[in-house]
Amino acid sequence: MSLADRAIARIRELIRSGVLPPGAKLPPEQQLAAELGLSRNLMREAVRALVAARVLEIRRGDGTYVTSLEPGLLLEGLGSAVEMLSGDTLLEVSEVRRLLEPVATALAASRITDDGLRDLGRHLEAMRRCRDDPERLTEHDAAFHRAVTRATGNATLVSLLDGISGRTLRGRVWRGLVDGAAADRTIAEHEAIHAALAARNPALAHATALVHVSATEDWLRAHLRPDGPGAVPTDEPGASCASRQPAGPAAHPS
Incomplete structure (x- = not known):
């Protein structure tokens, strides 16, 4: 030392x-x-x-x-650190999320309150309304997942998942810009998660979250290949990509 x-x-x-x-x-x-x-x-x-x-x-x-x-303070820099990762490490981050988020969703199913369910419902409805706007859909998608994790009552888990999810935002938005059929799928996946939480069914909540996160990981894995159908950009798409939004349904935020 x-x-x-x-x-x-x-x-x-x-x-x-x-x-x-x-x-x-x-x-x-x-x-x-x-x-x-x-x-x-x-x-x-x-x-x-x-x-x-x-x-x-x-x-x-x-x-x-x-x-x-507090965990939220001490782990605040995690997202910034993860943002510096690139290449195959993005897939490693997605893999970590796949290991953690379904378990967190199952835990949320046993702890979520009626107010928590109503909050999720509002984000889900907002996703339906802005299905043609990849960036807004992504924002409500992220808020939906944060609300699920908050329902666990585990502040450390909330901070960890917030940190590792931020790195995939670019891929989520980019997916919306290149895959016009993705919005319907991602909304359906979120509806399944919401229904499992409303039923207070941990096993079903785990399964629906695993399907959802795995679908995004598979998409990222395909698009990060040099010969893949597309590539996750290193810069935020932002407004400069607005003109590339498809005319039909868009975005598969995760």
């Missing part, structure tokens, strides 16, 4: 041991450096690294504090 890594580890240990619990204010820089046997430069470097990791936050004019350490 480098000296900086050792300094980071020392501060992390204070937090893990409860000496500096969530919300606690760190002692003055000079005092903490002396207590840990660190130079002030090393202390500053360690603090900067932990601020970037969302473990600490600097409040100007007040001091440095331990954050809430």
Whole structure:
């Protein structure tokens, strides 16, 4: 370990041991450096690294504090990190999602509330209304899946799936732009997931989610091949791709 890594580890240990619990204010820089046997430069470097990791936050004019350490905060950078992946690693991300999301959907089936079901229903209806708009359909698709995961009540699972799902958004939108028959299929898949959750049937919820996520993974695998029918772009399609939207039903967000 480098000296900086050792300094980071020392501060992390204070937090893990409860000496500096969530919300606690760190002692003055000079005092903490002396207590840990660190130079002030090393202390500053360690603090900067932990601020970037969302473990600490600097409040100007007040001091440095331990954050809430909630999963949504600590895992916030996961999506950005995953966005840097490319090529076959996109398929690996999709594979991880296939392993996690059906299990999360099954768990949601046993925990979802009536309010949660109504929220899902609103996103599903919005998907039906904007079936010809790939980007809006993708937005409501993503919101639908977030609502399903939130229904598990597991904040860590929500953060993990949010992080790994973001990387596939480009592929979802692009699929809508090149595959005009996809909207009807993806809406039908979401309707099946909604029905399984409404029935509070974990086994059926797992099965419908697995079918849905696997279909998207198969599509990505085919389109990432050099000789495939299309290619997932490295840049967001955005407005520049609007003119390429098919005239008929569009988009298979996942």
